[in-house]
Amino acid sequence: MDFGTSDFKFGPITLGEQPRIVNNRGYFPDKNSVMYKAFEATSDIIVGDDVPLYLQSAEDLSSRLIYPMRNGMIERNDDQAWRVVETLTSYGLEAFKPHPTNGFQGYYVVASLSSVSPRYMYERLMSAFLHSNQGMIRAVTVIPQPFAVAIGHGVTTCVVIESGHGNSQICPISKYPIRAAQVALNRGGGDANAITSEILKDAGYGDLANEEAVVRKVKESIGLVPADLDRAIEEARRSPRKVKARYRVPGTRVEIDLDKDSWTRFLIGEYVFNPNHELFESYFNRGMPKPRDVKMGDTVFKGMLDFGEAIAASVERCPVELQPLLYREVLLSGGNFSWAVPAKLEDLAVDAPTKVKLLLRDRGIKNVSVRMTTAPQFSVWHGCIIYGFAVPENYEWDWQRLEGWMKVPN
Amino acid sequence: MGAELTGNGNKEQGLSFQLGREKAHVLVLKPEELAQRNAILDAILNLSALRYTYQLVYLAAPRLFGASVDAMMFRSRGIGLLFYDERRIDEAVPAQSLQPEQATARSPDDDKAVVTELATLRTMYVEMERTINQLRDDLSSLHNPRPVREEPRILPATEVITTPPSFHQDRINVGELPSYFVNNPWLDVLAKRGSGERERIAG
Numbered sequence: 001m002d003f004g005t006s007d008f009k010f011g012p013i014t015l016g017e018q019p020r021i022v023n024n025r026g027y028f029p030d031k032n033s034v035m036y037k038a039f040e041a042t043s044d045i046i047v048g049d050d051v052p053l054y055l056q057s058a059e060d061l062s063s064r065l066i067y068p069m070r071n072g073m074i075e076r077n078d079d080q081a082w083r084v085v086e087t088l089t090s091y092g093l094e095a096f097k098p099h100p101t102n103g104f105q106g107y108y109v110v111a112s113l114s115s116v117s118p119r120y121m122y123e124r125l126m127s128a129f130l131h132s133n134q135g136m137i138r139a140v141t142v143i144p145q146p147f148a149v150a151i152g153h154g155v156t157t158c159v160v161i162e163s164g165h166g167n168s169q170i171c172p173i174s175k176y177p178i179r180a181a182q183v184a185l186n187r188g189g190g191d192a193n194a195i196t197s198e199i200l201k202d203a204g205y206g207d208l209a210n211e212e213a214v215v216r217k218v219k220e221s222i223g224l225v226p227a228d229l230d231r232a233i234e235e236a237r238r239s240p241r242k243v244k245a246r247y248r249v250p251g252t253r254v255e256i257d258l259d260k261d262s263w264t265r266f267l268i269g270e271y272v273f274n275p276n277h278e279l280f281e282s283y284f285n286r287g288m289p290k291p292r293d294v295k296m297g298d299t300v301f302k303g304m305l306d307f308g309e310a311i312a313a314s315v316e317r318c319p320v321e322l323q324p325l326l327y328r329e330v331l332l333s334g335g336n337f338s339w340a341v342p343a344k345l346e347d348l349a350v351d352a353p354t355k356v357k358l359l360l361r362d363r364g365i366k367n368v369s370v371r372m373t374t375a376p377q378f379s380v381w382h383g384c385i386i387y388g389f390a391v392p393e394n395y396e397w398d399w400q401r402l403e404g405w406m407k408v409p410n
Numbered sequence: 411m412g413a414e415l416t417g418n419g420n421k422e423q424g425l426s427f428q429l430g431r432e433k434a435h436v437l438v439l440k441p442e443e444l445a446q447r448n449a450i451l452d453a454i455l456n457l458s459a460l461r462y463t464y465q466l467v468y469l470a471a472p473r474l475f476g477a478s479v480d481a482m483m484f485r486s487r488g489i490g491l492l493f494y495d496e497r498r499i500d501e502a503v504p505a506q507s508l509q510p511e512q513a514t515a516r517s518p519d520d521d522k523a524v525v526t527e528l529a530t531l532r533t534m535y536v537e538m539e540r541t542i543n544q545l546r547d548d549l550s551s552l553h554n555p556r557p558v559r560e561e562p563r564i565l566p567a568t569e570v571i572t573t574p575p576s577f578h579q580d581r582i583n584v585g586e587l588p589s590y591f592v593n594n595p596w597l598d599v600l601a602k603r604g605s606g607e608r609e610r611i612a613g
Contacts, residue, residue, distance in 0.1 A: 016588045103543045154594040175599050375590075382590045390597045395604030404604070 001092055001111045002145070002380040003085065003125075005069050005164040005188075009381045010092035012107065013389060019381040020095065022048045025067045026084030047087045069114070070166055073296050076120050085125065090132040097136065106138030108393075108405065110384040115144035115162070115169045115177065116184045116299040119399075126406060139405035141387070141397060144179075146171035148383030149333045153373055157322070158329035159311060161356075163272075163336035165189045167301055170314040172326050176403075181317035183310045186301035187275065187291045189336040192219050195271045195280075198288050199264045205256055214249060218256060221247045224349040225269030225339045227358060229277055232348045236263035243345065266349070269339055273355050274306035308359025330356060330370040333379055337372060426464070432507060434466035436492070441472045450479075457489050466505040468492050476502065 002009040002019070009019040027046045051065075068074050068081035075081070098104040109129060113121055122142050129140045146160035150173040157174045168185040172178040193212065196219040200209040208214050222245040226232035236243040245258040245265045258264060270277060275291060284290045291303030302310065315326045330353075337352035350358070353370040360368050373379045397406035424437040437457055443449045450471075457467040468490035471479070476493050481503050484491045490505025591597065 013588070017590075103547055151594075151596045151600070152590055154590070154596060156595050156599055382588075385588070386591065386594060386596055387600060389591075390600035391603050392601065392605075 001089070001109065002148070002384060003069050003088075003111065003113055004145075004380070005166060006067070007377075008088050008092070009378065010095070011381075012096055013385050017375075018378055022088075022091070023051065023067075024069050024084075024088065025051065025065060026087055027051045028064045028066065028080065045083055045087050047084065047091050073114060073117060074121060074124075076124075082124055082128070086128040086132060089125075089128045093132060093136050106408070107136055108388045109137050109140040110388040111140070111142045112145050112148045112380050112384050113142055114164075114167075115146045115171045115179075115182055116167075116296070116301070117144070118296075118299070119402075122402060130408060137408045139393070139407050141391070141403070141405050143384065143387055143403070144171065144177050145169070145380050146333070147173060147177040148380040148387065149331060149373060150383065151386050152375075152379040152382030153331060155329050155331065157325045158331050159315060159326050160331045160333060161307070161311065161337075163188055163332070163334040165336075168307075168310075168334075168336070170310050172314055172318050172322075174318070174322060174326075178318055179402075181314050182299070183305070183314040184299050184301045185291075185305055185307075185310055186294050186303045187272070189216075189272075189334075191275075191291055192223065192268055192272045192336070194288060195283060196223065196268050198283050198286075199258070199261070199267065200256070202264070203256070203258050203261050208249075208254070208256070217249070218247055219268055220338075222256075222258070222265045223268030223339065224265050224342075224345065225273065225352065225355045226266040226348060227350045227354070229266060229270045229279075232266045233263050233279075235348055236266070243348070269349075269355070272336060273352075273359060274308075275304055276306060306359055307356055308363050308365075311356070311360060312363050312365060324367065327360070327365060327368045330368060331373055332356065332370065333373045333376050335376065337376070429466070432465040433463070434468065434505070435460050435464040436468045436470050439469060439471045439475070441474065444472065444475060450475075454483065454487065454489065458487055461488065461508055465507045466490065468505050470494055470499070473500075 004024055006024060007021050008024040009021050011019040025047070028044060029046060066080050066084050068078075068084045074085070093107070093109075096107075111125055111129070113125065125142055126140060129137055146162050146169055149160045149162060150156070150158050155173075159170060159172050162169045162171070163185075166186075166188045168188055170183040170185070172181045193215050197209040197215045200206070200215065200218065208218075224232075232243075240260060240262060243262045243265065245262040246255065248255045267279065271280060293303050294301050305313070311330065315323050318326060332352050339349075339352050339355075341349045341351055351372075353372055356370045357368050360366075360370075375382065391405065393405060395404045397404040424435055427434045427436070435457070437453055439449065439453055453469050457469060460467050467488075469484070470492040471494075473493040473495040479491070481491065484503045488506035488508060489503070490501065491503035493500050493502050
């Protein structure tokens with residue numbers, strides 16, 4: 001079971017290559033509403049594919065539709081979010097309830113959480129499994145998502161960078177996750193959306209700048225990662241037609257044309273990897289929130305650290321003789337690393353692995369191999385499946401190590 | 411009367427009322443129903459059947475019916491009789507309140523015996539289920555030497571895994587594992603977890 005920021009991916013090994021996916025969210029319907037009564041819902045929380053059937057007014061959504069892992073973490077006392085996790089856990093088990101007479105002795109459940117999850121999240125998740133057991137779980141374990149990515153990819157010594165909506169995690173792996181060397185960034189896909197929204201406002205599309213779905217589409221369609229931001233802007237100003245950015249919202253008459261501001265499309269990608277360029281200061285001064293250092297649980301999420309610096313900081317916390325081996329396998333995982341390079345702009349724009357390589361090169365780090373995970377959407381689930389398959393039954397859960405099987409009494 | 415009309419789920423004809431702790435049921439006989447054969451008899455039988463559900467049961471009949479009725483027939487059964495016309499309703503025979511039968515108090519010894527018997531039955535059931543599962547597995551292995559899994563929708567792997575994993579190996583057909591298992595070094599690394607080998611570097 002992979003508790004991602006947006007999706008909950010789950011299912012047993014028998015599913016093969018792809019898990020079953022539902023949104024990692026829960027809806028708390030208004031019990032007084034006619035819709036709730038009409039559907040005769042027996043539960044006060046809805047998860048899974050039925051959620052859209054219960055959605056009420058847009059005003060209600062922010063308070064009633066809960067994405068518990070939006071930032072990769074759940075506060076200890078956020079009971080609503082924990083209820084969503086517990087309900088999804090039961091939903092996941094119920095979806096693969098075996099026939100009672102086939103000799104089934106219980107699942108070995110592997111769940112995956114953000115690598116920066118504090119210990120109480122492990123405790124609450126374990127507790128959720130114990131409560132939703134229904135005789136279906138024989139043993140349970142929780143592993144960090146970057147560790148699962150490395151397993152799914154078949155790389156035993158590497159640095160995994162997992163970048164989601166709200167934050168990014170850098171975690172070195174050497175047969176075990178090296179927890180003491182983890183670095184977390186308070187920056188993710190949501191921040192790229194934020195600067196895209198500002199760019200739209202400046203270009204005269206203020207009415208669209210507040211529609212999250214449109215902003216995300218614009219980011220994905222016209223956002224570019226520059227190899228060198230200064231050079232890209234210079235070239236764009238010299239040949240504006242070359243970098244012209246235009247996007248039509250499907251099914252509407254709305255067309256966005258950045259026109260003379262098309263050079264700003266390079267800011268979107270740059271901001272994800274390195275928000276320290278002086279150009280971003282003008283956006284901060286005009287009110288765009290600057291990514292700040294925040295402490296969540298025991299972890300400090302750095303706001304302004306660029307990816308090159310963050311990877312170097314993480315690797316340098318590991319033994320010196322291990323460091324070159326780690327740089328040789330840098331794995332990028334998560335939707336925030338999906339950046340296209342248009343054919344005519346290959347001299348100015350790069351993909352995510354190349355950008356990370358360039359950032360590391362700027363810090364004098366060479367002999368680096370950076371690559372994207374081949375199935376970024378499923379690699380955590382793949383890792384969970386392999387872990388559950390291979391780890392011996394007698395390897396018992398240890399709260400110091402945060403690994404092993406916790407047996408579930410039936 | 412202070413009675414509260416209650417729903418009866420349409421299972422019974424008539425009206426049900428809550429009178430404090432007592433529940434009353436009134437079966438209303440309409441003028442046109444009087445002409446039907448056995449209408450009164452059916453009504454009395456229906457109300458008699460409700461005596462253990464409701465403390466008070468009444469038949470409400472048109473006043474016209476009063477001339478021909480034998481009140482004893484109702485009184486002897488504790489069924490109340492109401493007459494109505496367009497102007498008023500009168501209680502001709504009051505209903506006799508009948509308290510529902512209280513469950514006979516059982517001694518703790520009885521409960522203990524039942525619990526013990528249930529526990530024995532449960533143990534026998536679990537043992538029987540285990541034996542049946544064992545027999546089923548044996549039968550399955552006789553019919554099919556290779557273990558068959560539930561929902562076998564796994565894509566065949568094209569290469570052979572060099573290091574077969576540990577304890578699940580007997581239950582999973584290695585040749586049918588998903589592609590991400592193929593030549594995955596973690597299978598070997600993870601299979602050694604807990605074997606005393608401490609290769610951990612930090613954290």
